[in-house]
Amino acid sequence: MTSTNQAGPSRRTLLQYVGAGSVGAAALAAVGPGGWTSAVAAQRIIPRKEWGFTGWQAGGPPAIDKTAITHFVVHYHGQTGANVSGPQAPQTVDRIHKADPGNAGILYNFVITQKGEIFQARGYQFKSGATKGANDFSIGVQIHISGSTRPTAAALRALEWLYRNSHRALGKERALKITGHQDHTATSCPGGPLNRWVDGRGQELVREMAGELGGGQDPQVPPFPGRDAFQLGKSHPAVETLDRGLIRKGFTKNHDGDGYQAGRTFSRYTRANVRDFQLAQGWSGSDADGYPGPETWKRLLS
Numbered sequence: 001m002t003s004t005n006q007a008g009p010s011r012r013t014l015l016q017y018v019g020a021g022s023v024g025a026a027a028l029a030a031v032g033p034g035g036w037t038s039a040v041a042a043q044r045i046i047p048r049k050e051w052g053f054t055g056w057q058a059g060g061p062p063a064i065d066k067t068a069i070t071h072f073v074v075h076y077h078g079q080t081g082a083n084v085s086g087p088q089a090p091q092t093v094d095r096i097h098k099a100d101p102g103n104a105g106i107l108y109n110f111v112i113t114q115k116g117e118i119f120q121a122r123g124y125q126f127k128s129g130a131t132k133g134a135n136d137f138s139i140g141v142q143i144h145i146s147g148s149t150r151p152t153a154a155a156l157r158a159l160e161w162l163y164r165n166s167h168r169a170l171g172k173e174r175a176l177k178i179t180g181h182q183d184h185t186a187t188s189c190p191g192g193p194l195n196r197w198v199d200g201r202g203q204e205l206v207r208e209m210a211g212e213l214g215g216g217q218d219p220q221v222p223p224f225p226g227r228d229a230f231q232l233g234k235s236h237p238a239v240e241t242l243d244r245g246l247i248r249k250g251f252t253k254n255h256d257g258d259g260y261q262a263g264r265t266f267s268r269y270t271r272a273n274v275r276d277f278q279l280a281q282g283w284s285g286s287d288a289d290g291y292p293g294p295e296t297w298k299r300l301l302s
């Protein structure tokens, strides 16, 4: 889902609401005998032209900046009609997203079905529109299930394959972080069963990938740019880096009404969110004035 509420409980709090117990016998039965073996053998990305994509609207989506991508964000479909497979899955999502004339079309980079099919949506070509506040640095992948449906083994194999493939396709030397939509904004997406995958196998997969790539999974903290980079109303590239730290740590409550997004201008909202982060460290007085010093920078970006 692509809901965009800004404030609310953390992912793990929400996990308690949607929690275990939603996985029933029907979901377990969806894993057919030997189903995933054939899916792995046939693993590939099904291009837009093969699933009946009807073209972009509203001028088309912006190009992706591959070098900026650090996150692989998992979503569910979450709506009536989920759990279908075949071209109908991406077609449905595209139709829903195009109902908003401001949307170029399907917001995800990929859609994966319970049969393990991987459909190209925005692919590695266009920027995701699925994860507000994180689209600049993530690709968004939808598993076409409702929130309580357990993903099949075939769907999860496809997800793993796509995660690994994304490093080659995007030219990544470091492992992409795996997160759920819920890690970036208040939403129940991707639901209990997928959240458990993100927390468990997903994090294990990141460690495996980091090992295979021979690098760490955590980008080094960039050097502190100096206090002059953060002046109210002024722009500096470091502000965007700072904003990404605020978004990842969940300090985004202050914004202009359209959600807090990374940008180069140090606004009063940036300052207020930094101040919230500083207060959360137990600091006060000039240590919590909303202007980042080296320690704030280090803590926000590590």
Ligand SMILES: [Zn+2]
Pocket (backbone or CB within 6 Å): 001, 002, 003, 074, 075, 076, 130, 181, 187, 189, 190
């Ligand atoms: Zn979502």
